[in-house]
Amino acid sequence: MCRSWSPSLTRNGWEALGEQALISEIPGFEPKPDLTVTTAEDVADNRNPLPADRVRMTVAVVSSDRNSDYVKKRLWYAMSKIPLYLLVAPYDGICKLHSRPQGPAYRTVDTYEFGEPIKLGEPFSFALDTSAFKAYPPKLP
Structure with a gap:
């Protein structure tokens, strides 16, 4: 789903x-977001794992482990x-953009259909562009 954005991001x-x-x-967690967005300069040294201070945006597609995406990763990304x-x-059928990290939370959350x-x-x-996204x-039961 979010991989379709790669051409738009690189362009x-x-x-x-x-x-x-x-x-x-x-400490204690090394997340692997579905997509990490950064600059070419910040990945020029091919550092792995990538330090969070080089990351501009992370993207997660919610899986069956909702707690990880909604709570654990969001907390770690905000604190980082x-x-x-x-x-x-x-x-x-929605996307939530979290911004303005402060402590263990994001101050702003915008929801998009x-x-x-x-x-x-x-x-x-x-x-x-999310026009090609389809809800599951x-x-x-």
Whole structure:
């Protein structure tokens, strides 16, 4: 789902890395977001895991382990001061853009329905197209 954004991101001068391990001063966890967005300069040394202070945005597509994406990763990304965390929730047909990290939380959360462009804040100067996103069908009991 979010991999379709890679051409848009690279066309706008950004690097989009799939499943890149991240580290920060926050111990005990080394998340691998579905997509990590950064600059070519910040990955020029091919550092792995990538320090969180080099990351501009992380993207997660919600899986069956909702707690990891909604709580654990969001907490770690905020405490690691990653400016933007985009949560794509195909079971709900929405995307949530978390911004303005402060301590263990993001101060701002904007919700977008699938099909609406996601307006990214600084340092990005474009919107992400979600028109091709499809919500998952409801789970059967």
